[in-house]
Amino acid sequence: MSVILKGRELDEYNKSVYSRQWLDSSAARMRTDYYKKDHYEDTLRTLQSSGGTKVLECGIGTGEFFALELARSGKDVYGIDLSDVLLDDCRLRFRDNGLSARLGIADVHGLPFKDGAFDATFAIGVMPYMKDLSRVVWEMVRVTRKGGMVVFDVMNPLHITQLSNYWYRVFEATPAGFRTIHMLKSLKRSLGFKTNFKEKPEKVNHQLISPPRMLNILRRMPVRYTVRGYNVLLPLNIPVIGNRCNLCERSRLFSHGLRDNRLLKYFGSKLVFVIEKP
Numbered sequence: 001m002s003v004i005l006k007g008r009e010l011d012e013y014n015k016s017v018y019s020r021q022w023l024d025s026s027a028a029r030m031r032t033d034y035y036k037k038d039h040y041e042d043t044l045r046t047l048q049s050s051g052g053t054k055v056l057e058c059g060i061g062t063g064e065f066f067a068l069e070l071a072r073s074g075k076d077v078y079g080i081d082l083s084d085v086l087l088d089d090c091r092l093r094f095r096d097n098g099l100s101a102r103l104g105i106a107d108v109h110g111l112p113f114k115d116g117a118f119d120a121t122f123a124i125g126v127m128p129y130m131k132d133l134s135r136v137v138w139e140m141v142r143v144t145r146k147g148g149m150v151v152f153d154v155m156n157p158l159h160i161t162q163l164s165n166y167w168y169r170v171f172e173a174t175p176a177g178f179r180t181i182h183m184l185k186s187l188k189r190s191l192g193f194k195t196n197f198k199e200k201p202e203k204v205n206h207q208l209i210s211p212p213r214m215l216n217i218l219r220r221m222p223v224r225y226t227v228r229g230y231n232v233l234l235p236l237n238i239p240v241i242g243n244r245c246n247l248c249e250r251s252r253l254f255s256h257g258l259r260d261n262r263l264l265k266y267f268g269s270k271l272v273f274v275i276e277k278p
């Protein structure tokens with residue numbers, strides 16, 4: 001049996017298990033500088049400067065950063081997600097902040113909106129969990145008006161951090177891998193280092209999306225697009241080593257700079273695609 005989730009099993013896991021994990025980790029994200037990264041800040045600015053007011057966030061989750069900030073800057077926010085638990089939290093969050101959003105349960109693979117309904121459509125941190133990428137991109141483009149904007153990000157396997165973390169997760173999801181990592185973590189803790197233990201092996205619900213794969217989808221669509229790569233070629237968090245090798249945390253100079261380089265940007269840890277629908 002594969003430890004990498006696919007198809008209906010993937011959706012079920014995202015709806016029941018992953019949504020709970022995402023909700024439980026929300027407070028930690030808000031406490032730390034999770035969203036204070038170029039990749040998120042640039043993306044927010046791009047969306048804020050998009051024309052028109054009607055924006056749709058696909059996979060809105062708790063709406064804790066993008067949706068709230070866009071509503072604060074005057075956008076008319078719509079959001080869909082597979083998980084009712086996350087949507088309930090999102091609704092409360094908007095209410096507590098004196099803002100409003102139109103929220104509903106839906107799958108990004110089949111958006112319940114008419115063609116051209118939105119000025120901008122976006123999905124951040126969502127593409128890694130999709131069963132059919134091509135269909136999702138088509139859906140997002142479909143519900144966006146002509147001249148509107150579609151934005152999403154992907155985790156890039158051409159980057160050492162994403163690649164090593166992914167295969168570490170796959171290894172840890174197997175019984176033998178889980179035992180080995182548990183042993184190594186116990187050793188690490190006995191040497192006085194902090195470490196978190198998982199109670200049991202967890203299947204892998206995310207995928208890495210290579211630039212050629214995404215470009216192949218986009219080239220077949222009647223759209224114009226730009227790509228930005230973040231933390232190009234610079235290691236971030238790596239299993240065992242942790243974030244000691246993360247130069248981007250020491251100086252912003254490292255995470256800036258190469259993102260718009262014609263070729264090197266494709267080696268960024270996160271790639272952000274900004275699509276214009278002509």
Ligand SMILES: C[S@@+](CC[C@H](N)C(=O)[O-])C[C@H]1O[C@@H](n2cnc3c(N)ncnc32)[C@H](O)[C@@H]1O
Nearest residue numbers: 014059060061081082083107108124125126129
């Ligand atoms: C990593 S969270 C990102 C949440 C939010 N975009 C943010 O940046 O804070 C991924 C979200 O995608 C949602 N999701 C996963 N698969 C989905 C699908 N097929 N349709 C709609 N939402 C989905 C999850 O429930 C979760 O809320």
